[in-house]
Structures are given as C-alpha cells and as structure tokens.
Amino acid sequence: xxxxxxxxxxxxxxxxxxxxxxxxxxxxxxxxxxxxxxxxxxxxxxxxxxxxxxxxxxxxxxxxxxxxxxxxxxxxxxxxxxxxxxxxxxxxxxxxxxxxxxxxxxxxxxxxxxxxxxxxxxxxxxxxxxxxxxxxxxxxxxxxxxxxxxxxxxxxxxxxxxxxxxxxxxxxxxxxxxxxxxxxxxxxxxxxxxxxxxxxxxxxxxxxxxxxxxxxxxxxxxxxxxxxxxxxxxxxxxxxxxxxxxxxxxxxxxxxxxxxxxxxxxxxxxxxxxxxxxxxxxxxxxxxxxxxxx
Amino acid sequence: xxxxxxxxxxxxxxxxxxxxxxxxxxxxxxxxxxxxxxxxxxxxxxxxxxxxxxxxxxxxxxxxxxxxxxxxxxxxxxxxxxxxxxxxxxxxxxxxxxxxxxxxxxxxxxxxxxxxxxxxxxxxxxxxxxxxxxxxxxxxxxxxxxxxxxxxxxxxxxxxxxxxxxxxxxxxxxxxxxxxxxxxxxxxxxxxxxxxxxxxxxxxxxxxxxxxxxxxxxxxxxxxxxxxxxxxxxxxxxxxxxxxxxxxxxxxxxxxxxxxxxxxxxxxxxxxxxxxxxxxxxxxxxxxxxxxxx
DNA sequence: TCTGATCCATTCATTTATGAATATTCAGTC
DNA sequence: GACTGAATATTCATAAATGAATGGATCAGA
Numbered sequence: 001x002x003x004x005x006x007x008x009x010x011x012x013x014x015x016x017x018x019x020x021x022x023x024x025x026x027x028x029x030x031x032x033x034x035x036x037x038x039x040x041x042x043x044x045x046x047x048x049x050x051x052x053x054x055x056x057x058x059x060x061x062x063x064x065x066x067x068x069x070x071x072x073x074x075x076x077x078x079x080x081x082x083x084x085x086x087x088x089x090x091x092x093x094x095x096x097x098x099x100x101x102x103x104x105x106x107x108x109x110x111x112x113x114x115x116x117x118x119x120x121x122x123x124x125x126x127x128x129x130x131x132x133x134x135x136x137x138x139x140x141x142x143x144x145x146x147x148x149x150x151x152x153x154x155x156x157x158x159x160x161x162x163x164x165x166x167x168x169x170x171x172x173x174x175x176x177x178x179x180x181x182x183x184x185x186x187x188x189x190x191x192x193x194x195x196x197x198x199x200x201x202x203x204x205x206x207x208x209x210x211x212x213x214x215x216x217x218x219x220x221x222x223x224x225x226x227x228x229x230x231x232x233x234x235x236x237x238x239x240x241x242x243x244x245x246x247x248x249x250x251x252x253x254x255x256x257x258x259x260x261x262x263x264x265x266x267x268x269x270x271x272x273x274x275x276x277x278x279x280x281x282x283x284x285x286x287x288x289x290x291x292x293x294x
Numbered sequence: 295x296x297x298x299x300x301x302x303x304x305x306x307x308x309x310x311x312x313x314x315x316x317x318x319x320x321x322x323x324x325x326x327x328x329x330x331x332x333x334x335x336x337x338x339x340x341x342x343x344x345x346x347x348x349x350x351x352x353x354x355x356x357x358x359x360x361x362x363x364x365x366x367x368x369x370x371x372x373x374x375x376x377x378x379x380x381x382x383x384x385x386x387x388x389x390x391x392x393x394x395x396x397x398x399x400x401x402x403x404x405x406x407x408x409x410x411x412x413x414x415x416x417x418x419x420x421x422x423x424x425x426x427x428x429x430x431x432x433x434x435x436x437x438x439x440x441x442x443x444x445x446x447x448x449x450x451x452x453x454x455x456x457x458x459x460x461x462x463x464x465x466x467x468x469x470x471x472x473x474x475x476x477x478x479x480x481x482x483x484x485x486x487x488x489x490x491x492x493x494x495x496x497x498x499x500x501x502x503x504x505x506x507x508x509x510x511x512x513x514x515x516x517x518x519x520x521x522x523x524x525x526x527x528x529x530x531x532x533x534x535x536x537x538x539x540x541x542x543x544x545x546x547x548x549x550x551x552x553x554x555x556x557x558x559x560x561x562x563x564x565x566x567x568x569x570x571x572x573x574x575x576x577x578x579x580x581x582x583x584x585x586x587x588x
Numbered sequence: 589t590c591t592g593a594t595c596c597a598t599t600c601a602t603t604t605a606t607g608a609a610t611a612t613t614c615a616g617t618c
Numbered sequence: 619g620a621c622t623g624a625a626t627a628t629t630c631a632t633a634a635a636t637g638a639a640t641g642g643a644t645c646a647g648a
Contacts, residue, residue, distance in 0.1 A: 007327065010304040010376055026595060033301065035637045040596070050383040051392060059595070059644035067386055074378035081375060082304055084368035089344040092361055098345060320625065329607045334626070353614035353625060 008049040010078070015042035016054065017075045020068060024061030031144075087275040096280045097126040102289075103140075104149035106227045108167060108268065109133035111244040113149075116292040124284050140273050146282055147289065148271045158274045164293040166265025171257040172248040173240035178255065187260050194221040194239030196230055268293060302343040304372070309336035310348065311369045314362060318355030325438070381569040390574045391420040396583075397434075398443035400521045402461060402562065403427035405538040407443075410586040414579055421575050434567050440576055441583065442565045452568045458587040460559025465551040466542040467534035472549065481554050488515040488533030490524060562587060 018028035018039070025039040032039070043062070047054050054068035064072065104113060109131055117129050132145060140148055140159060148154075153161055173181075173193070184190040222238045224230045234241045235253050248254055270290055276282045312322035312333070319333040326333070337356070341348050348362035358366065398407060403425055411423050426439060434442055434453060442448075447455055467475075467487070478484040516532040518524045528535045529547050542548055564584055570576045 008376075008380070010308050010372070013376065013379065014304050024595065036596075037598080037638090038636055041635080050380075052383060052386060057596075061595070067383070070386060071379045071382050074375045074382060077375040077378070078304070078372050081368045081371035082302075082307065084371070085307065085365045086302070086344075088365050088368060089346060089361070092346060092364060318625065330626075331608090331628080332606060335605080351626070353616095355625065 008046070012042050012046045012049075013075050013078050014082075015039055016046050016068075016071075017079055019043055019055065019062055020064055020072055020075070022061075023063070027061070087273075090276055090279045090282075093279050093281065095126070096124055096284050098281045099128040099130055100147060100281055100285045101130040101132065101145040102147045102149070102285070103132045103134055103145040105151065106133040107244050107247075108149050110228055111247045112167070112293060116289055119292055120285055120288045123288060124281075127281050127285065129285070140271060146272060146276060147286060149289075149293075150269045150271050151266045153267070153269050154271050159271055160274050160277055162270045162290060164268050164270050164290055167268050168245040168265040169242050169263060170245045170248055171240055171259055171263075172234055172243050172251075172254045173257055174235055174237040174254050176253075177237035177239065178257075184257060190240075190257065190259070196222040196224070196233050196239040196241035302340070306336050306340045306343075307369050307372055308376075309333055310340050310362075310365075311373055313337055313349065313356055314358055314366055314369070316355075317357070321355070381567075384570055384573045384576075387573050387575065389420070390418055390578050392575045393422040393424055394441060394575055394579045395424040395426065395439040396441045396443070396579070397426045397428055397439040399445065400427040401538050401541075402443050404522055405541045406461070406587060410583055413586055414582045417582060418575075418578050421579065423579070434565060440566060440570060441580060443583075443587075444563045444565050445560045447561070447563050448565050453565055454568050454571055456564045456584055458562050458564050458584055461562050462539040462559040463536050463557060464539045464542055465534055465553055465557075466528055466537050466545075466548045467551055468529055468531040468548050470547075471531035471533065472551075478551060484534075484551065484553075490516040490518070490527050490533040490535035 015028065015032065018031050019025060022028045022031055025043070026036045029036045029039045043055060050067075050071075052067045053065050054071070055062035056065055102113070102117075110133065113131060117131065120127070120129065130145075140146075140154075149164075150161075151167070153163075171190070181193060182189075184193060222233055224233060230241060231243050231247065233239070234243065235251065240257060245256070248256060270286065270293070272282060272286060277286075309322065309326065312325050313319060316322045316325055319337070320330045323330045323333045337349060344361075344365075346361045347359050348365070349356035350359055396407070396411075404427065407425060411425065414421070414423060424439075434440075434448075434450075443458075444455075445461070447457075465484070475487060476483075478487060516527055518527060524535060525537050525541065527533070528537065529545065534551060539550070542550060564580065564587070566576060566580060571580075
C-alpha cells in the first residue's frame with residue numbers, strides 16, 4: 001500500500017526470485033520454507049512498490065511478464081551477492097562449530113546416515129547437524145544445504161564431488177508372502193509377483209530397462225511414494241519390491257530374491273560447494289562421511 | 295536465535311550496510327526511517343546468523359570489524375543490484391503517475407517550493423509529491439530521493455545537474471528592533487548588533503569571510519539550528535540575521551539592512567540521477583521545477 | 589462430462605517485529 | 619572528577635507479518 005520504490009524490503013526480491021524460478025507460489029513457499037499466502041502477499045507487495053505487474057497469474061502458477069524478465073537479472077545478481085556474503089562469512093570461521101546441513105535421498109538418510117551422523121556427533125559435539133531426507137535435488141550453490149549425497153555425479157562447475165561407494169539395492173519379499181506365492185526361479189516368475197513401488201524407483205527401472213526388463217507404472221500393484229512406508233508394505237506381504245540391501249538383509253521378516261541380471265548398486269557421490277570446502281565445520285563432517293560411507 | 299546461515303533475511307544486509315556507512319545505529323535508523331532499537335536488533339540478528347561479530351561497539355557508534363569489512367563489498371554489490379532493480383522498474387514506466395521525492399534545504403523548501411509544487415500538482419494531479427526539507431545532502435544515487443535542489447554543483451558521475459538561478463539572501467532585522475538600536479550605516483555598526491543564526495549559515499559566513507568579514511559562532515547572541523524558528527526570532531526582535539529575500543522583503547515586520555559588500559545569491563542546482571532522468575514522472579516534475587525556479 | 593490434482597485467494601487467530609520511552613554507557617571537556 | 623552530549627541497551631504496549639484452514643478456479647486424463 002504505502003510501499004514506495006525507495007523503501008522496498010530487500011527480502012521481497014528473494015521472494016520474487018523464488019517465485020520466478022519455481023513458477024508457482026506454492027513451489028517458492030516450499031523452497032523458502034514459508035507458506036503460500038505469505039509468498040502471494042510478498043509478490044503483491046513488490047508489484048505495488050514497483051507499480052508494475054511482474055507475473056501473469058495462470059491456473060498452473062505464475063509466469064513472468066516482460067517487466068518481470070527485465071528485473072530478473074538484477075535479482076539474480078542480488079542473490080549472488082547474498083551468497084557471496086554467506087561464503088565470505090563461512091570462510092572466516094576458524095572454529096569447528098556451527099550447523100551443517102545435509103541432503104540425501106530418503107533411503108540413504110534412513111539406511112546409512114544415522115550411524116554416520118552419530119559418529120559425527122561423537123567426534124564433533126560442537127557441530128549441529130541438520131538432515132533433510134529429500135528425493136529431489138536441492139541446489140547446493142544457493143546455500144540451501146552444505147553437503148549432499150547424490151546418486152549421480154553432479155556436473156556443476158563450482159561443486160566438488162567424491163565417489164564414496166555403491167548403495168546396494170536388492171529385490172525383497174516377505175517370507176510369509178513368498179511361502180504362499182512360491183520363490184521365483186526366473187524372470188517371468190518374478191514379473192508375475194505383485195510389485196510394490198512407485199516414483200522413487202525410477203532409476204532402478206531405468207537400470208532394469210538396460211537389461212531388457214521393461215516395467216511400467218501400472219506393473220506396481222501397490223503404490224506408495226514414501227520409500228519407508230513402501231518398505232513396510234513389502235515387509236507385511238503386499239508384494240515384492242526394491243530396497244537397500246543393508247536394510248533388507250538385516251530384516252528377519254523378508255528375504256532377498258535372486259535376480260537373473262546383476263543390478264548394479266547406485267553410486268553415491270558426496271557433494272559440496274568449492275567455496276565451502278575448506279571451512280572447518282564442513283571439512284570435518286565431509287571427512288567423516290567420506291570415511292564412514294566407503 | 296534460530297537464525298541460520300541459509301535463511302538470513304536479505305533486508306538485514308540493508309541494515310548492516312546502513313550501519314556500516316553511517317557509523318551508528320541512530321544514524322542508520324534515520325537513513326532507513328526506522329528506529330534505533332530496530333537497527334540494533336537487526337545487527338544482532340545478522341551477527342547471530344553469521345556467528346561472527348561484525349561491529350565493535352564503541353561509545354561513539356559502531357565500527358566495522360575485519361569480518362564486517364570482509365562482507366562489506368558483497369553488501370554493496372547487493373545494494374547496487376537493488377538499485378538496478380529500481381531503475382529498471384522506473385525506466386519501464388510509461389504513465390505520468392507515481393511518487394516523486396524531492397529534497398532541498400529547509401529555507402528553499404519553505405520559501406520557494408510550495409508555490410512550485412502547487413503548480414506541479416495542478417499540472418500533474420496523478421503525481422504524488424514528497425518534500426524532504428533537509429540541510430544535509432542525501433544521496434540521490436541510492437534512490438533515497440528523486441530530485442534535489444542543491445546549493446552547490448554536485449560532481450558525482452551518474453548525476454545530471456542544471457543551474458536554475460540564485461537564491462537571494464539578505465540581512466534583516468525587525469523594524470521595532472532597528473528603531474531601538476538604530477539603523478547601521480557601516481560594517482562596524484552591523485557587527486555591533488545582536489546576531490541571530492547558527493550552523494545553517496555556514497555558507498553565508500564562508501562567503502562573508504571572502505570579503506574580510508570574519509564571524510565566529512560566538513558572535514551569534516541568539517542561536518537556533520532551525521531556520522524557520524530562527525526567522526521568527528528575527529521578526530520578534532531578537533536581533534538581525536540572514537534570511538531569503540523572498541521571505542524577508544514580503545514581511546512588513548522587518549526591513550532589509552544594506553550591506554557594504556555585495557553578498558552573492560546562493561546558486562541553486564537541480565539534480566537527479568541520469569538513470570531516472572527520462573522516466574515520465576521525474577521528467578514532468580523536473581521541467582516544472584526548472585521553469586518555475588528560474 | 590466428470591474426477592482428481594494443483595494451484596491461488598481469503599480469513600482469522602497467533603506469532604513476530606516494531607517503536608516510544610527510559611535507563612545506561614562512555615568519551616570528551618571544563 | 620563531575621558534567622555534558624551522543625550514543626547504545628532495555629522494556630512493554632502496539633502494529634504488522636505469518637500460517638493453518640478453507641473456498642474457488644483451472645487443467646489433465648479417463
């Protein structure tokens with residue numbers, strides 16, 4: 001309302017940028033960990049202040065107008081400067097304290113990281129840890145997290161990556177279920193079983209396709225997007241599905257189903273930004289994760 | 295407290311920059327039109343988020359630490375980007391509407407601008423005007439105001455200036471006062487009168503010094519920093535003092551005291567930033583001020 | 589045409605930030 | 619050494635921003 005060109009809150013530009021890049025208020029809200037109404041109001045505040053429409057409201061989200069496109073480069077420059085501030089501040093740190101934010105897939109977070117992070121906590125009690133189990137890939141460059149475990153090698157320029165090992169995946173079924181349905185001895189018998197899974201298995205499906213096993217979404221008789229719940233479904237006998245070997249092999253309720261083709265493990269790449277690489281707290285956690293995940 | 299490196303409010307950087315440049319919380323508060331406690335809290339919030347001291351608290355204000363110096367360039371870059379956004383937005387304007395913010399000295403604001411701005415309002419009813427009477431020189435480049443009337447020619451690079459005329463100044467005294475004390479006929483008699491004035495007369499004093507008339511602060515028997523109140527003091531007979539001729543000549547209570555030397559008028563320079571020069575609303579007000587002040 | 593999903597706008601109770609007033613600190617000056 | 623002036627901290631009542639819940643609109647797919 002009484003927002004004026006001269007005293008436009010800088011943080012509104014952050015909101016603008018998030019909405020522009022995500023393409024929706026809801027998406028931007030998720031990225032900034034705010035709510036959708038908040039982002040909506042902030043966008044309106046910027047538009048009032050600049051007295052120009054920056055977005056065209058669309059049913060599927062918000063699209064930039066010419067005016068929005070015009071200020072986008074400067075907004076990006078602000079984000080870059082802000083990031084510069086963060087990096088500068090981090091580089092001046094000398095103590096092994098602070099918070100390290102780690103992103104990784106839900107499965108890795110659940111199956112591998114707890115042990116690793118417990119070790120990290122014991123070694124560096126001064127470092128607070130934040131674990132974000134998330135199957136999408138957040139952007140490390142904007143400081144949204146410090147270290148990521150990725151199942152592919154990131155190619156961006158300002159990142160450093162290190163291969164730490166394979167994340168073994170196997171096909172499992174509940175003993176009770178297999179007792180009833182019979183243990184499959186060839187590929188056709190496997191395909192005849194009830195499959196449990198969904199989106200998160202995309203990479204596995206892609207891998208299988210390379211060996212001539214085509215599976216589409218409808219092949220899954222039980223579908224669940226949440227990997228941990230999916231695993232419970234398998235354990236209780238809804239059908240068979242893929243899971244980390246480290247989880248499956250340790251569970252007395254299930255057993256591994258031998259596959260005719262050799263499904264390779266998913267490569268795990270430890271990732272951080274070059275600029276943060278040498279800050280004490282990041283380096284400390286990096287070393288532990290690198291050693292313990294190997 | 296729970297402020298984290300990754301979700302540091304961008305507007306806090308604006309606060310940091312203002313405090314760094316002004317050298318005090320109070321100064322920064324004035325610049326940003328906020329309060330001193332607010333700035334204090336915001337600075338603390340940044341320091342918490344970066345977990346580093348950015349300022350050394352001093353009795354005379356806050357001085358940057360090494361850490362603060364380190365992030366200053368990036369903060370300036372953010373400010374530049376923010377300014378870029380403002381300029382881009384302004385340049386896309388096509389309508390003669392919006393707000394124009396004008397800065398000028400208290401005397402000029404009081405004596406000349408009301409008539410000029412009234413004319414502007416009549417001509418462009420869609421433009422809202424904001425007048426900031428202020429004897430210090432605010433920075434036009436950071437968008438704190440759009441047009442300034444300066445008593446000197448600004449030399450900064452990205453500004454455009456135009457000489458619009460002289461602001462005539464004369465020495466005045468209340469008739470009642472002069473009846474009692476007698477009308478001075480030479481410089482010594484003038485100096486024997488009670489002088490009313492203070493800081494704001496600096497430029498006049500400097501001008502007089504060039505003619506061999508040295509006056510120091512203690513020569514003013516009645517002192518007041520507020521030019522308008524100062525004028526009331528003169529009108530009521532506290533003594534004689536300098537005032538704009540346009541005010542003094544129109545007031546029946548006072549009369550002008552002829553000076554043996556010719557005190558030149560103060561040159562008035564209309565100033566705006568190059569980038570804003572061609573936006574419709576600025577151009578419109580500029581033209582009117584340029585014509586009416588001549 | 590209908591259904592499900594996704595997104596934006598609005599409302600209202602709650603949390604958070606703000607500023608006026610006041611106390612406190614500190615360097616410079618007589 | 620006390621005083622002055624200009625600054626920073628603190629307190630508390632008020633104003634502003636936030637988010638959960640809800641309603642409404644639009645598009646994709648059956």
